[in-house]
């Protein structure tokens with residue numbers, strides 16, 4: 061059976077730099093893949109290519125075995141409905157209330173009535189443990205952790221098959237971060253979706269990943285089950301996990 | 314540095330910018346004419362762009378009408394043609410000053426506002442988020458703004474025409490010893506439908522330019538707050554230059 065999502069040889073040049081130089085990843089239903097890697101290594105770009113937010117220069121994006129980059133736009137749009145994404149900065153719409161954010165897709169793309177959409181938004185808020193009292197406030201008034209929860213609720217409301225999380229715990233205190241990790245694990249299990257997350261928070265990676273892949277210099281340099289992270293035998297992974305400035309990876313500051 | 318090379322580079326840069334803007338404007342028009350239309354967004358923009366611009370437009374129009382009357386009086390007196398004040402005021406306002414000044418004022422108010430709002434949404438990834446929520450930003454964000462500006466600007470200019478003529482009337486009657494009834498009769502006898510129509514056509518085109526330029530600059534902004542600031546400035550400068558150039562072309566076309 062084909063993987064739920066598979067990237068084959070994705071290449072992307074940005075500002076004259078080969079950011080992605082043939083990235084291959086695949087992830088199955090009910091599996092959670094975490095991509096680790098240094099800042100500016102192209103982790104966010106790796107998620108933007110399958111979402112159609114960036115066009116890869118070369119390579120294929122296969123969803124259930126079909127290449128979305130070669131589909132006519134109308135069909136591609138239908139396939140894109142299978143995706144949900146939690147953005148690095150939250151990317152909540154600041155002109156809309158929290159519930160309108162969460163229900164955005166229901167109201168504007170799926171033509172669900174506002175009353176039903178509100179009900180489903182509040183249900184999603186309960187699921188991510190965000191009090192429904194915040195339904196009518198603007199996202200600006202939420203704390204960072206609450207914004208992540210709102211973003212998560214927005215990503216899962218239409219029950220996607222494929223979920224992307226871009227640095228879900230960055231900028232949160234360790235306890236809130238762990239609560240978000242638990243939520244991610246719970247949502248992936250409940251929806252049975254294929255999940256791809258990006259993080260440089262190793263505690264988070266160990267918690268949410270079935271498998272971990274490391275992106276460096278535009279390629280996946282190592283990949284393996286979470287349990288094998290400490291025995292990878294790859295010096296770059298060892299350096300990253302230990303958080304050392306000295307090693308094969310040069311910190312560019 | 315070779316001056317010819319830099320002039321050439323500048324020209325090529327400007328031409329490709331015009332090309333990119335035209336492509337963007339074409340996409341915006343296509344989005345206006347392809348369903349779904351986000352009616353709520355459209356009505357909100359009519360309120361934002363149309364209704365909330367009334368004070369700016371009214372104040373501009375009344376002072377311009379008043380100043381115009383004074384200048385024409387002084388100029389007309391040089392060859393004993395003072396009595397033509399009402400005729401020239403109404404002609405100047407409806408054909409030229411109403412639409413152009415409304416366009417310039419709204420380039421500041423509306424184009425900058427659209428560029429800042431859409432630009433902020435771009436750099437905070439809200440536009441990307443919208444795409445992942447299966448909603449086309451061109452239909453949801455850009456089409457309602459472009460349509461609202463194109464439709465409300467003619468209405469604003471009609472209001473500006475009336476207030477501008479009134480400004481001229483007030484000055485003429487109060488400080489230039491014109492008879493009020495005669496002034497108004499001369500105004501309405503003289504102005505022709507085509508004068509007003511020319512102004513309203515211009516207004517619609519300017520409204521389109523203002524919204525499309527603001528959206529274009531915002532949509533393509535990058536690089537945080539600095540980028541949004543640059544987008545806002547470019548939107549104002551770009552729409553003003555384009556309004557003045559297109560104003561000449563439309564006028565020339567109608568005069569032919």
Ligand SMILES: Nc1ncnc2c1ncn2[C@@H]1O[C@H](COP(=O)(O)OP(=O)(O)OP(=O)(O)O)[C@@H](O)[C@H]1O
Nearest residue numbers: 074075079097098099100101102103104105106148
């Ligand atoms: N829209 C864009 N236009 C031009 N260059 C870009 C764009 N987005 C990203 N880049 C460049 O691509 C490279 C990778 O960026 P990316 O955001 O994927 O990094 P990242 O691995 O997610 O880093 P971080 O951990 O800091 O989020 C960077 O050098 C960045 O400058």
Ligand SMILES: [Mg+2]
Nearest residue numbers: 103104148226
């Ligand atoms: Mg990133």
